[in-house]
């Protein structure tokens with residue numbers, strides 16, 4: 395390849411890469427080509443694996459409170475309420491979106507959140523326990 399093919403015009407100034415510079419540049423270009431060649435077939439796989447995977451979020455019921463008391467998840471995610479208190483609790487949506495029923499001490503209850511919205515919920519056994527689950 396002639397060095398003339400590497401001329402470029404930058405803000406009116408002619409920049410010419412001489413043969414010595416090209417000898418340094420060529421291996422870099424070759425390596426770049428190999429990197430690109432290696433990446434191109436991976437693109438489909440990368441796109442597939444970077445699609446969001448559903449997550450599981452934990453709410454701990456402890457000391458007669460939900461922790462955290464405000465949680466935001468993506469539609470499709472699962473929320474698990476874990477009751478660490480020595481007595482039962484519930485996670486009961488005030489809009490009938492979900493209701494765990496009684497969760498005994500040491501047990502948990504899972505809910506897969508599919509519908510977007512902001513859902514306040516309480517413990518129906520201790521209605522002063524209030525929290526919110528937001529599904530985006």
Ligand SMILES: [Cu+2]
Nearest residue numbers: 483517519520
């Ligand atoms: Cu309770």
